[in-house]
Amino acid sequence: MITVHLKPGREKSALHRHPWLFSGAIAKQDAEPASGDTVRVLGHDGRFLGWAAWSPQSQIRLRFWSFDEAERIDSQFFRARIDRAIAARTALAAHGNAARLVHGESDGLPGVIVDRYDNVLVLQLLSAGAERWRETLVDVLQAATHCQAIYERSDADVRELEGLTPRMGLLAGKLPANVDIVENGLRYRVDVEAGQKTGFYLDQRRNRQRIGELARDAEVLNCFCYTGGFSLAALAGGARSVLSIDSSGEALAAAQANLALNGLDASRAEWLEADVFQHLRKLRDQNRRFDLIVLDPPKFAPTAQHVERAARAYKDINLWALKLLKPGGWLATYTCSGGMSADLFQKIVAGAAWDAHADAQIIERFSADIDHPVALSFPEGDYLKGLLLRKLG
Numbered sequence: 220m221i222t223v224h225l226k227p228g229r230e231k232s233a234l235h236r237h238p239w240l241f242s243g244a245i246a247k248q249d250a251e252p253a254s255g256d257t258v259r260v261l262g263h264d265g266r267f268l269g270w271a272a273w274s275p276q277s278q279i280r281l282r283f284w285s286f287d288e289a290e291r292i293d294s295q296f297f298r299a300r301i302d303r304a305i306a307a308r309t310a311l312a313a314h315g316n317a318a319r320l321v322h323g324e325s326d327g328l329p330g331v332i333v334d335r336y337d338n339v340l341v342l343q344l345l346s347a348g349a350e351r352w353r354e355t356l357v358d359v360l361q362a363a364t365h366c367q368a369i370y371e372r373s374d375a376d377v378r379e380l381e382g383l384t385p386r387m388g389l390l391a392g393k394l395p396a397n398v399d400i401v402e403n404g405l406r407y408r409v410d411v412e413a414g415q416k417t418g419f420y421l422d423q424r425r426n427r428q429r430i431g432e433l434a435r436d437a438e439v440l441n442c443f444c445y446t447g448g449f450s451l452a453a454l455a456g457g458a459r460s461v462l463s464i465d466s467s468g469e470a471l472a473a474a475q476a477n478l479a480l481n482g483l484d485a486s487r488a489e490w491l492e493a494d495v496f497q498h499l500r501k502l503r504d505q506n507r508r509f510d511l512i513v514l515d516p517p518k519f520a521p522t523a524q525h526v527e528r529a530a531r532a533y534k535d536i537n538l539w540a541l542k543l544l545k546p547g548g549w550l551a552t553y554t555c556s557g558g559m560s561a562d563l564f565q566k567i568v569a570g571a572a573w574d575a576h577a578d579a580q581i582i583e584r585f586s587a588d589i590d591h592p593v594a595l596s597f598p599e600g601d602y603l604k605g606l607l608l609r610k611l612g
Contacts, residue, residue: 222259223248223273223281230262233269233283236596238324240271240281251275254382255351257284257292272329272348276382282329282348297352298359300327305363308590317400317409319421319590320364324597330381333360334417336398336409338367341417342390345373347381357390368392370411372418387412399480403428405451406480410473415445422587422603423448423515426551429583429607430513431456433549437510440464440502440543442495442536447474449513449551454483458511462489464498496532499539512540514552519559526558530567533559537571541579544610553585553605561604568606583607 225233229244240260252258252273260268260281267288271281284292304326311318321333323345330346340360344350350373357369369392374385398409402424411418427448434453441450444463451474453461465471471490478488491498495516514536519529533554540550554564565581572579585605593600 220259221248221250221252221256221273222261223252223271224261225263225268227263230266230268233260233262233286236283236286238283238329238594238597239279240283241278242280245280255347255349257348257351272346272351274347274381277347277380279346282324282346284327284329284348294355294359297328297355298363301333301356301359301363304328304333307592311588311590314424315400315402317402317419317421322591323600325592325594325600331356332417334419334421335364335366336400336411336418339394339398339411340364340366340369341411342369342371343373343375343417344371344386345375345377345381347383350381350383361391366392368394370394372411372416403431403452405455407446407448407451407477408473408480414473420445420448420515422555422591423553424590425588426553426585426605427452429585430511430551433511433551434458434461437549438508440507440509440512440540442499442512442514442540443516444474444490445470445515447477449515450474450488451477451481451483453511453513454478454487455481458487460487460489462491462509464491464493464495466492466494468492496535499536499543502543503539507543508545509543509548510545511549512544512551514540514550515555516553518556519554524558525556526563529556529559530563533564533567534571534574537568538575541572541575541577541608541610544577546610546612548610549582550579550608550610551585551605552608553603555603557599557602559604561601564604565606568608572608578611579608580611581606582609 224246226246256273269283269286271283304321316337330349332343334341369390409418431452434456439453439458439461441463444465450463519532587603
């Protein structure tokens with residue numbers, strides 16, 4: 220096995236069990252590993268640090284599988300990690316039949332994402348190391364879950380940084396005609412082949428439930444509504460009306476199909492295909508006001524390099540939302556941008572409130588649901604942040 224040696228003073232993150240090492244930390248390697256190969260990582264003094272996957276084209280050159288010298292990276296290793304991850308999700312069974320089973324680095328499997336939608340698994344392989352173990356992962360997942368089908372959605376942009384091309388398609392079994400899930404008593408149809416991410420935003424499960432609790436008798440505005448998760452939760456919670464806006468006509472059609480799937484009152488739901496940034500201003504001109512507004516935009520800042528531009532976008536939508544909110548109303552605002560810290564997001568929202576001349580309080584903080592854990596050694600995994608504000612005046 221090829222050994223990689225680090226430069227002096229570059230061992231600290233590995234000693235603290237952070238799963239990534241960047242190219243600048245590497246002094247030399249005994250030979251040139253192939254993409255995804257497991258390598259032995261040593262400090263400059265020869266001390267063993269861990270077993271890691273080699274990614275020759277990424278700035279994240281090493282992703283650690285294990286920090287235990289006695290451990291071997293083989294099919295049994297992946298079986299044990301996947302069994303452990305699945306066992307940790309058993310508490311979610313009461314909430315429905317969909318969950319994230321494997322959450323990458325936080326489950327000790329860098330670059331491996333597995334979501335379960337009823338009897339279908341959706342697999343994302345986002346790193347060179349994960350790609351190297353593709354066949355093993357499929358075999359282990361089949362044995363562990365006995366699901367009807369495993370579908371691959373390795374089409375995220377991050378694969379390009381790994382020197383990997385997008386891959387999508389059926390890996391095992393046969394997809395059913397429809398993939399339906401149940402979440403907190405509501406049914407959703409999931410498009411595992413073409414939907415966003417792996418087909419659905421499982422990370423917002425708990426937050427959708429909270430919106431349902433706040434929505435009773437409320438006039439609700441849901442921006443960037445996608446297939447209607449927050450909208451359906453609000454309607455089921457007793458909202459008087461819900462205006463849902465998205466720029467995708469296909470997403471809105473899927474949202475309306477989900478509405479019908481649950482037999483909810485369509486007369487209380489309005490669906491609008493529009494640019495949210497522009498339409499918030501139109502709603503102001505129309506003198507519309509809302510009791511509850513949800514802002515769940517796409518990822519404006521995938522990396523720290525995009526933060527400045529993203530900050531302007533987050534401030535804009537939060538400013539207009541606060542203007543449209545009635546006194547005493549609720550604003551649930553989110554960022555799923557990994558490059559945006561919670562502190563910075565709060566400062567941006569505070570700046571938006573200042574410019575909107577709105578006095579508001581933080582009542583709650585939102586995060587991803589419990590099937591998206593964050594390892595203490597990997598704070599970068601804390602990507603979904605949110606605030607629940609109450610407007611005082």
